[in-house]
Amino acid sequence: MNSEITTQISAPLGELTLRLSSTPRGARLARRLTAQQLDAWGHPHDGEASDTAQHVVAELAANAVTHGRVPGRDFELRLVLLPEDVLRIEVSDTRGDRRLRIVTEADAEGGRGLILVTVLSRTWGVAEREVGKTVWAEVSLRSRRRDRAAP
Template identity: 50%
Template sequence: MAFTSSPRGARLARRLVSHRLDAWGYPYGGRVNDTLTLIAGELTANAVRHGHVAGRDFHLRLTRGTASVRVEVTDTRTERVPVLPEGDPPGDTESGRGLLLVAGLATRWAVTPRTGAPGKTVWAELDLG
């Protein structure tokens, strides 16, 4: 689904992930739902904050496999590729911890170039076992 590149769009995307996971049998408040909702929240917030291009939406895809669930967030900004920060950010900063959370919660995550258009996709998977 496409969402406006705004805090409201990020909030709606996060809620959609939680709702879809519940419909798939991963209930609200459960490990899978809570973890993937948090990961989706971080990735969509980053897409809005760091991947925003005026007039362009970000896209979210949630896919379920037999052994894992994958969340993908695609934005249209090519030149700002996220990297995992080295060490912890200073204690008084208000940002810089999102990818540390994603890396700590996800089984695996990465950044791939967007195919067919400018931008990138940041994805994370959570094993269900």
């Protein structure tokens, strides 16, 4: 995990920023809107790239709603389509606490979501903002099967 944003965002090909309620319903909506936006950008809803991005958004949004929630405050979802088929996902909440727990014990009740984010993302990290924090991840939108087949 990177502690700060280390990648420079170069000329995005597309961008979507939304504020959603810090509720389970808002987290579900974040995932559905991600699928819809990726479809509009040419990555079908039932494709591997969309599925991967939806999983990452679901985990980050669930964490924002569960651990980053401040009563009366929304969380923000930002999707940035970058060159070379990379999707940058940013989920911001208003709680400034940057301690993120990655649980590796098999019998733990929770905390495995960030392991999933680590596995599915090229890179991820946490950045401070004026109010709260942003947890971000970059996901390749290229098919893993196609990437493996390339020399």
